[in-house]
Amino acid sequence: MLINVLMLCSDHQNAKLGVAQQDLIDRYGLGWVVTQYSIKIKRLPRVDDTIKVTTRGTSYNRFFAYREFWMHDEQGNELVKVDSIWVLMDEKARKIREIPESIIEPYQSEKVRRVPRLPRPDRIAEDAESISKKYQVRASDIDFNGHVNNAHYLEWMTDALSLKFLISHTPVQIDIRFENEVKYGSWVMSTVLVDSEDNDKIKTVHEIISNDTLSCSATFLWQKNDVKGNEDK
Amino acid sequence: MLINVLMLCSDHQNAKLGVAQQDLIDRYGLGWVVTQYSIKIKRLPRVDDTIKVTTRGTSYNRFFAYREFWMHDEQGNELVKVDSIWVLMDEKARKIREIPESIIEPYQSEKVRRVPRLPRPDRIAEDAESISKKYQVRASDIDFNGHVNNAHYLEWMTDALSLKFLISHTPVQIDIRFENEVKYGSWVMSTVLVDSEDNDKIKTVHEIISNDTLSCSATFLWQKNDVKGNEDK
Numbered sequence: 001m002l003i004n005v006l007m008l009c010s011d012h013q014n015a016k017l018g019v020a021q022q023d024l025i026d027r028y029g030l031g032w033v034v035t036q037y038s039i040k041i042k043r044l045p046r047v048d049d050t051i052k053v054t055t056r057g058t059s060y061n062r063f064f065a066y067r068e069f070w071m072h073d074e075q076g077n078e079l080v081k082v083d084s085i086w087v088l089m090d091e092k093a094r095k096i097r098e099i100p101e102s103i104i105e106p107y108q109s110e111k112v113r114r115v116p117r118l119p120r121p122d123r124i125a126e127d128a129e130s131i132s133k134k135y136q137v138r139a140s141d142i143d144f145n146g147h148v149n150n151a152h153y154l155e156w157m158t159d160a161l162s163l164k165f166l167i168s169h170t171p172v173q174i175d176i177r178f179e180n181e182v183k184y185g186s187w188v189m190s191t192v193l194v195d196s197e198d199n200d201k202i203k204t205v206h207e208i209i210s211n212d213t214l215s216c217s218a219t220f221l222w223q224k225n226d227v228k229g230n231e232d233k
Numbered sequence: 234m235l236i237n238v239l240m241l242c243s244d245h246q247n248a249k250l251g252v253a254q255q256d257l258i259d260r261y262g263l264g265w266v267v268t269q270y271s272i273k274i275k276r277l278p279r280v281d282d283t284i285k286v287t288t289r290g291t292s293y294n295r296f297f298a299y300r301e302f303w304m305h306d307e308q309g310n311e312l313v314k315v316d317s318i319w320v321l322m323d324e325k326a327r328k329i330r331e332i333p334e335s336i337i338e339p340y341q342s343e344k345v346r347r348v349p350r351l352p353r354p355d356r357i358a359e360d361a362e363s364i365s366k367k368y369q370v371r372a373s374d375i376d377f378n379g380h381v382n383n384a385h386y387l388e389w390m391t392d393a394l395s396l397k398f399l400i401s402h403t404p405v406q407i408d409i410r411f412e413n414e415v416k417y418g419s420w421v422m423s424t425v426l427v428d429s430e431d432n433d434k435i436k437t438v439h440e441i442i443s444n445d446t447l448s449c450s451a452t453f454l455w456q457k458n459d460v461k462g463n464e465d466k
Contacts, residue, residue, distance in 0.1 A: 133369070138392045139399050159371045163417055166372050184396055 002044070003037075003151040006069045006082060009053040017106035021145065030088045030097060031145055032065075038083040038118040039174040043073075050074050057107030059115055062098050063087060066115040083118055091145070094181075119175040121219040122205045124193045132191040133160045137184050148182055153216045157206040160192040169202065169222040176218035182210045200224065235277070236270075236384040239302045239315060242286040250339035254378065263321045263330060264378055265298075271316040271351040272407040276306075283307050290340030292348055295331050296320060299348040316351055324378070327414075352408040354452040355438045357426045365424045366393045370417050381415055386449045390439040393425040402435065402455040409451035415443045433457065 014020050014032075024030045045051050054070045064085055071080035087096045088103070124130050133156075141152045154176070158166060182188055188210040195203035201221050208216040247253050247265075257263045278284050287303045297318055304313035320329045321336070357363050366389075374385045387409070391399060415421055421443040428436035434454050441449040 136366070136368075138388070139394075139396045140388055140392060142396065155371070155373055159373060161372075163372045163375070 001151075002039075002071075002080065003154060004149075005053055005071075006055070007150075009055045009069065010067065013055055013057075013107075019103055019106055024088075024103065025091055025145065028100070028103070029091050030103070031091050031147075032086050033089045033147075034084055034086050034150060034178060035064075036085040036118045036177045037150075037174065039171075039176075040081045041079070041170070041172050041174075042077075043079050044170065045071070045073070045079060051079065057104070057109045059110040059112045060099055060104050061112055061115055063096060064115045065099060065104065065109065083116065085115060085118060118177075119219070121175050121177050121217040122203075123217060124191060124205050124207055128193050130191045130193045131160055132189050134187055134189050135159075137182055137186050137188065139184065142184055148184075150178065153178070153208055154218075156188060156190040156208055157192065157216075157218055157220075160190040160206070161194070161204065165194075168225055170225055171220050172201070172223050173221040174218060176216065178216050180210075180213050180215045182208070182215050186210050188215060234384075235272075235304075235313065236387060237382075238286055238304075239288070240383075242288045242302065243300065246288055246290075246340075252336055252339055257321075257336065258324055258378065261333070261336070262324050263336070264324050265319050266322045266380075267317055267319050267383060267411060268297075269318040269351045269410045270383075270407065272404075272409075273314045274312070274403070274405050274407075275310075276312050277403065278304070278306070278312060284312065290337070290342045292343040292345045293332055293337050294345055294348055296329060297348045298332060298337065298342065316349065318348060318351060351410075352452070354408050354410050354450040355436075356450060357424060357438050357440055361426050363424045363426045364393055365422050367420055367422050368392075370415055370419050370421065372417065375417055381417075383411065386411070386441055387451075389421060389423040389441055390425065390449075390451055390453075393423040393439070394427070394437065398427075401458055403458055404453050405434070405456050406454040407451060409449065411449050413443075413446050413448045415441070415448050419443050421448060 011021065021031060024032070052072045054072070056068050057065060058068050059066045064087060067084045067086055069080075069082035069084070070078060072078055088099050089095070090097050135156050137148060141148050143149045154174070188208050191207045191209065193205045195205065201223060204220045204222065206218040206220065207214060244254065254264060257265070285305045287305070289301050290298060291301050292299045297320060300317045300319055302313075302315035302317070303311060305311055321332050322328070323330050368389050370381060374381050376382045387407070421441050424440045424442065426438045428438065434456060437453045437455065439451040439453065440447060
């Protein structure tokens with residue numbers, strides 16, 4: 001839901017600036033695709049909270065655009081900060097294209113030599129003691145533009161963990177990198193390695209593999225919930 | 234999403250009347266469980282529409298409560314009407330209990346001999362030419378109270394249809410009946426039979442089966458979208 005709300009915010013900005021996703025597809029055959037998120041969570045919103053979501057197209061170079069997101073509560077406390085890297089994909093050729101000035105100009109982003117380098121997720125060693133679960137891409141996983149909604153990769157990743165773990169832990173940091181798209185009807189294998197506790201943060205390393213190809217990898221840091229549960233924090 | 238929004242509306246009513254779901258569980262060990270929905274869809278909301286959702290606990294007898302939902306657009310046109318039948322379940326024993334006056338009284342429902350009988354979904358004949366897909370219950374399918382969120386049965390049902398069918402059709406009526414709960418981690422088989430066209434409505438019959446037990450059945454009526462797609466209707 002966090003990812004969906006952030007995406008809604010950037011969709012609104014795109015439309016307001018006259019460069020809505022659907023317009024880019026219709027006019028140029030191009031679509032924005034995220035390659036990496038780095039998500040830092042101080043606190044997740046509680047039921048009935050009102051939150052404010054902010055986004056900025058901060059900087060870009062020939063091929064990459066750096067977009068930031070913030071989520072604040074009503075008192076102005078930062079709840080979540082997200083850094084993300086985007087590319088423009090030719091929808092037909094499925095190839096990355098240079099970012100045209102006409103598309104990036106409305107964001108008043110800074111043109112830079114290098115966009116920030118986000119943390120690269122760990123990989124799972126071949127002989128590691130991991131757990132796997134398999135999933136088939138559903139119709140409801142597919143976005144208006146025919147691609148798997150990114151939020152579903154996170155669902156496949158977290159669901160490979162036990163229900164007991166998910167109830168008793170809250171993510172505080174997620175670094176995720178998208179490598180290869182999976183298609184409707186494909187089966188994916190979600191594998192997770194739970195790292196030994198370190199400073200009372202638990203690290204989990206995730207891989208989504210489809211057709212022997214790495215589709216997506218991520219590193220999560222988790223905090224153990226208070227005994228009364230996360231809602232009471 | 235439709236089901237989730239309706240449930241949010243009844244949750245808000247329950248809380249406002251001092252009989253929130255969590256209070257019933259804490260005080261009586263009881264929880265409301267839906268056994269049937271009959272959903273009539275005139276038009277689904279479009280992106281950026283503002284809609285109004287209304288609910289009423291209309292009538293009840295010893296064991297069953299009849300609840301209605303309406304969805305209207307800003308001009309007051311009815312978009313969706315839902316009839317539903319509910320029972321009170323003992324959360325530990327997993328058995329249906331009589332509805333105590335103290336729980337139903339705040340709704341000012343009419344006490345009746347018989348609550349309305351909703352249409353019973355068709356069943357799929359053994360030798361019918363059906364299509365099946367299997368799903369494993371995920372952590373994210375589970376509600377705060379430990380049960381599978383009802384909306385996910387609808388997702389398993391519709392996903393057994395082809396993406397092509399789902400893109401080119403819109404449901405106009407859904408009659409769904411919940412029989413037996415499925416548990417976290419269980420595999421379910423979603424089977425669908427597509428009935429021959431009749432008066433340009435298409436009927437699909439659905440069954441969700443887990444451990445050789447019928448968990449849920451439904452009949453959907455679908456309308457073919459205009460060539461330009463449902464969004465333009």
